[in-house]
Amino acid sequence: MVTIYIDDKSYEVEKGQNLLQAVLSLGLNLPYFCWHPALGSVGACRQCAVIQYRDEDDKEGNLIMACMQPVQDGMRISIEAAAARKFRASIIEWLMVNHPHDCPVCDEGGECHLQDMTVMTGHNYRKFRFKKRTHRNQYLGPFINHEMNRCIACYRCVRFYRDYAGGKDLQDMASHDYVYFGRSEEGILQSEFSGNLVEVCPTGVFTDKTLKKHYTRKWDLQSAPSVCHHCSLGCNTLVGERYNKAVRILNRYNRRVNGYFMCDRGRFGYEFTNSNKRIRKPIFEGKVEDFDRDSAAAKTSELLKDRSKVIGIGSPRASLEANFALKSMVGEHNFYSGLSARENKLARKILSILRNGPARPASLHDVETADAVFVLGEDLTNTAPMLDLAVKQAIRNKPIDDIQQIHIDRWNDAAIREYLQDEKGPFYLATPSWTKLDEFAAKTYRAAPDDIARLGYAVAHALDESSPAVEGLPDEIKTMAEEIAGALKNARQPVLISGMSMRSEAVIEAAANVARALCRDDRKADIVYTLPECNSMGTAFLGGYDLEKAFEDVENGTADTVIILESDLYRHADKTQVDKFLEKCANLIVVDYLKNRTSEGASAILPAAAFAEGDGTLINNEGRVQRFFQALNPDPILQESWRWIRDIMIKLDDKKAEKWKALDDISDAVLNSLEGINPKIEIAPSANFRINEQKIPRAPMRYSGRTAMYADKSVHEPKPPDDPDSPLSFSMEGFAGPRPSSLISFFWAPGWNSVQSVARYQQEVAGELKGGDPGVRLIEPGDHAKPEYFKTIPDAFKPRQDEFYFVPLYHIFGSEELSNEAEAVSELVPDAYLALNKRSAEKTGVSSRDKVKVSIKDGQISLPVKIMNSLPDNIAGIPVGLPGMNYFELPAFGKIAK
Amino acid sequence: MISIIKTIWTVILHMFGKRETVQYPDEKVKLRPRYRGRIILSRDPDGDERCVACYLCSAACPVDCISLQATEDEHGRRYPEFFRINFSRCIYCGLCEEACPTYAIQLTPDFEMSEPERPNLVYEKEDLLISGEGKYPGYHFYKVAGLKIKDKDKGEAENEDEPIDFKKLLP
Numbered sequence A: 001m002v003t004i005y006i007d008d009k010s011y012e013v014e015k016g017q018n019l020l021q022a023v024l025s026l027g028l029n030l031p032y033f034c035w036h037p038a039l040g041s042v043g044a045c046r047q048c049a050v051i052q053y054r055d056e057d058d059k060e061g062n063l064i065m066a067c068m069q070p071v072q073d074g075m076r077i078s079i080e081a082a083a084a085r086k087f088r089a090s091i092i093e094w095l096m097v098n099h100p101h102d103c104p105v106c107d108e109g110g111e112c113h114l115q116d117m118t119v120m121t122g123h124n125y126r127k128f129r130f131k132k133r134t135h136r137n138q139y140l141g142p143f144i145n146h147e148m149n150r151c152i153a154c155y156r157c158v159r160f161y162r163d164y165a166g167g168k169d170l171q172d173m174a175s176h177d178y179v180y181f182g183r184s185e186e187g188i189l190q191s192e193f194s195g196n197l198v199e200v201c202p203t204g205v206f207t208d209k210t211l212k213k214h215y216t217r218k219w220d221l222q223s224a225p226s227v228c229h230h231c232s233l234g235c236n237t238l239v240g241e242r243y244n245k246a247v248r249i250l251n252r253y254n255r256r257v258n259g260y261f262m263c264d265r266g267r268f269g270y271e272f273t274n275s276n277k278r279i280r281k282p283i284f285e286g287k288v289e290d291f292d293r294d295s296a297a298a299k300t301s302e303l304l305k306d307r308s309k310v311i312g313i314g315s316p317r318a319s320l321e322a323n324f325a326l327k328s329m330v331g332e333h334n335f336y337s338g339l340s341a342r343e344n345k346l347a348r349k350i351l352s353i354l355r356n357g358p359a360r361p362a363s364l365h366d367v368e369t370a371d372a373v374f375v376l377g378e379d380l381t382n383t384a385p386m387l388d389l390a391v392k393q394a395i396r397n398k399p400i401d402d403i404q405q406i407h408i409d410r411w412n413d414a415a416i417r418e419y420l421q422d423e424k425g426p427f428y429l430a431t432p433s434w435t436k437l438d439e440f441a442a443k444t445y446r447a448a449p450d451d452i453a454r455l456g457y458a459v460a461h462a463l464d465e466s467s468p469a470v471e472g473l474p475d476e477i478k479t480m481a482e483e484i485a486g487a488l489k490n491a492r493q494p495v496l497i498s499g500m501s502m503r504s505e506a507v508i509e510a511a512a513n514v515a516r517a518l519c520r521d522d523r524k525a526d527i528v529y530t531l532p533e534c535n536s537m538g539t540a541f542l543g544g545y546d547l548e549k550a551f552e553d554v555e556n557g558t559a560d561t562v563i564i565l566e567s568d569l570y571r572h573a574d575k576t577q578v579d580k581f582l583e584k585c586a587n588l589i590v591v592d593y594l595k596n597r598t599s600e601g602a603s604a605i606l607p608a609a610a611f612a613e614g615d616g617t618l619i620n621n622e623g624r625v626q627r628f629f630q631a632l633n634p635d636p637i638l639q640e641s642w643r644w645i646r647d648i649m650i651k652l653d654d655k656k657a658e659k660w661k662a663l664d665d666i667s668d669a670v671l672n673s674l675e676g677i678n679p680k681i682e683i684a685p686s687a688n689f690r691i692n693e694q695k696i697p698r699a700p701m702r703y704s705g706r707t708a709m710y711a712d713k714s715v716h717e718p719k720p721p722d723d724p725d726s727p728l729s730f731s732m733e734g735f736a737g738p739r740p741s742s743l744i745s746f747f748w749a750p751g752w753n754s755v756q757s758v759a760r761y762q763q764e765v766a767g768e769l770k771g772g773d774p775g776v777r778l779i780e781p782g783d784h785a786k787p788e789y790f791k792t793i794p795d796a797f798k799p800r801q802d803e804f805y806f807v808p809l810y811h812i813f814g815s816e817e818l819s820n821e822a823e824a825v826s827e828l829v830p831d832a833y834l835a836l837n838k839r840s841a842e843k844t845g846v847s848s849r850d851k852v853k854v855s856i857k858d859g860q861i862s863l864p865v866k867i868m869n870s871l872p873d874n875i876a877g878i879p880v881g882l883p884g885m886n887y888f889e890l891p892a893f894g895k896i897a898k
Numbered sequence B: 001m002i003s004i005i006k007t008i009w010t011v012i013l014h015m016f017g018k019r020e021t022v023q024y025p026d027e028k029v030k031l032r033p034r035y036r037g038r039i040i041l042s043r044d045p046d047g048d049e050r051c052v053a054c055y056l057c058s059a060a061c062p063v064d065c066i067s068l069q070a071t072e073d074e075h076g077r078r079y080p081e082f083f084r085i086n087f088s089r090c091i092y093c094g095l096c097e098e099a100c101p102t103y104a105i106q107l108t109p110d111f112e113m114s115e116p117e118r119p120n121l122v123y124e125k126e127d128l129l130i131s132g133e134g135k136y137p138g139y140h141f142y143k144v145a146g147l148k149i150k151d152k153d154k155g156e157a158e159n160e161d162e163p164i165d166f167k168k169l170l171p
């Protein structure tokens, strides 16, 4: 702690930060543009000027840039000094010289940092009499709109896109007044994190194209805190609603999870909630019915009476509450998790590894701060995108740690990057084919999953002799294993990353062994496993039988009625098997929000609320349980899946369900049912939480149009709907002051209308949210556990004559079920293909784009060939989840025929 | 006593004074152009809708009786898909007009809006849009703004230079 004097008042501030950061953390106002809490300082915009005085007697002082000045004990500065104010106002005036007269038609308006700063400095009239320079815009793909005239050349966009996120195709071009931020040729932005430009750019140059389709100002959005449903990382988001439609997603800062950024699948995937594949009315025997909730539940319950056996199939993309309700309804012995045998096994294995420790499950933030990374089997960019971004930060840590002697502060971004150039810390990557992270890795290893696992085992053995040794390892792999072991051993905070995507138990176990070996001798290590879906971890906690057993049960007639919860079975099991299963079911009841192949022939389909329309709880890959809240109040026939199940249970006279009046009731019941979990934890404040006896508003104070929005239907304004499930109100009414962090539905502070206002919600800039970051970690293994090593080392991969070994490949846009139905995302989903390297293709006598027949076990599909030279010989890649793709139990041997 | 007499005297004087009562509706009142009555949406000098769907009027409205939805034509010109004023809530304060950056929304000297049914007081864009420029002739927002629209390319707005070619190396 040091003492600084700002305008003659003394303040205690943390050492090691820059003055701008300190000033903002103190809650004072100081305009800035180029500094960003996650990107650091470059001192480019000159907006954050203050006066620094030598001592008490110094009345003149010097003008300094607050963002470039480390705080020093006894420092005396003035924000309010006339010279500083005048300087800052003139900077804005210069920036505005070429600024277009666009605010009314600019999507940034109302949440524009430039507007805020202009007001803050007091510049208001344009004196410049000459012409404005103009730019042409570029087409940048379906996500981002470009309006270059509004640029103030702060360089934040390229610093985020290139320096922070490792993108290449967005750059600064030309010089002085002509400087241009865009692509050398127009075209789709290649980075998976391009959506963050919307929040990073302080002006309206980069704006959200999906919001533009139904543009609404920030002040008119009714928003709610939500959790991303598009992968297992559970990034925190804000869903904005207008006219009963989700219209955009913004990042919701949570230091431990996603910090300031999120990926494009998460940001733009929400459009599936507006897709025309939505189920919006109950459907009975293929007929859309105009029922109300009660009659729909009654009619469904008829189907369940006098049945020999009813089984329920849960889902890894449904909330804990929904899965739990179904489990309670059909009983533990008739509940299926919705995962195949292999998926179930892998997910539970991961859960038990994390629970047994001693390596800690790492959050995204932990990965960002790690200084050595070893990835086993995961193509992070496509299976857990934000981990890709976290790794890109982690690889800078070792070099930065190493240069502490030259005393450059970490926030001094330009200086550090200049000094380090391309230097990278230890990062090793073992995957079957090329990934976007390859270029950042110290070494990559291309191999079949079993060989990847063997490398992992070898690394563990190199770290700790007592872990099982790998027989018959080629020398080069042995050397590589030793190199990796050495790097991990010397690290302050090594992290292991693996996951389910290779669908290989061996890979998962190998990663656990490395982590365990690292933790011997009181060292610490972190471990991350990625899972396929937003609540896969929740599914692992809840349990349930394998899908295959459900198929058997129906096949041999023990069960005849099946309730399927938010799941497309065709994504979890072989097509012919599912076909047969659905055929054989006498009664199929589906509760879901999107139509899919599974629900096509159902006897009853009940319309469920999607994430924007309902509340629930998810557990992310790290074991963090998080609550998402509904942003909009849908048509009453849409309700959360657990409510449908409850209503049916009540119709069937099941007493348990009567107690589940609101979310809190069922969510408490879920926590109570989970083994080894303290049922008293508070995921989020309960529905009766009030501040000054008031609810917490979803909409900002300046929400408009209340007496006109629905006046075409009725001039009698309806009372805002009640929300029995949360302390949030469906209006702007309620407590306007600081709220608990898990109930933040928008970021706003007086004078700060843009997302930069997040600083006002943090304990200190880039720190924890006031009141602590939301979410509760369920898995904290503790340091002392000494679990056994895994010993089943797989044999080295042996190619078979005339056969190929098929491994799964992933696409950020295309491999996930929900976002595939989002309009903008679907534009970027590739067509299904079969990947082979050139040699293998030649050997088989096929070339690029030839259609080939692929047969793996009983499944067949015809696919065009794509040459992917990074794949090892005899290995073929199958993209998972693309439209038109079938499910295959991978990795597996199979045949390719012309 | 004196004050009573004074009062009676004043009353008698008024009996011979000029009448203020207007025989409305037989006789119409004279309203000044700036009178704040029925709200209209005006058009720009080219005859296109002036409103650019910026939502500022709806934000300014103290009774929240304006609602709209922005949309764009194929050339990028933004306009309201619908625009609704619930006159049964409007207090004719004129704040929307003050807030409007394009002179689109204007209050007019007409207060004769009584309706037997409240829903008839809900005006949609079709009911609000007039064919002229209203009180503020001449202003054309899109000719000033930097946005490209049909028949107005980048660099063609007032006070704008030709768009630059960022690939040109000359300064």
Ligand code: SF4
Pocket (backbone or CB within 6 Å): A099, A100, A101, A102, A103, A104, A106, A107, A108, A109, A110, A112, A113, A114, A115, A150, A202, A203, A204, A205
């Ligand atoms: S970037 Fe901000 S200041 Fe510029 S036109 Fe847009 S809203 Fe206005």
Ligand code: SF4
Pocket (backbone or CB within 6 Å): A150, A151, A152, A153, A154, A155, A156, A157, A158, A181, A200, A201, A202, A203, A205, A206
């Ligand atoms: S485009 Fe935005 S972020 Fe990039 S330099 Fe311009 S104003 Fe800054």
Ligand code: SF4
Pocket (backbone or CB within 6 Å): A228, A229, A230, A231, A232, A233, A234, A235, A258, A262, A263, A264, A265, A266, A267, A384, A385, A386, A387
């Ligand atoms: S990384 Fe995963 S959870 Fe985070 S935004 Fe992307 S899809 Fe959503």
Ligand code: SF4
Pocket (backbone or CB within 6 Å): A104, B050, B051, B052, B053, B054, B055, B056, B057, B058, B068, B096, B099, B100, B101, B102, B103, B104, B105
């Ligand atoms: S303020 Fe003017 S331009 Fe903006 S929405 Fe209202 S009428 Fe249209």
Ligand code: FES
Pocket (backbone or CB within 6 Å): A020, A031, A032, A033, A034, A035, A042, A043, A044, A045, A046, A047, A048, A049, A065, A066, A067, A068
């Ligand atoms: S924020 Fe300090 S110079 Fe830009």
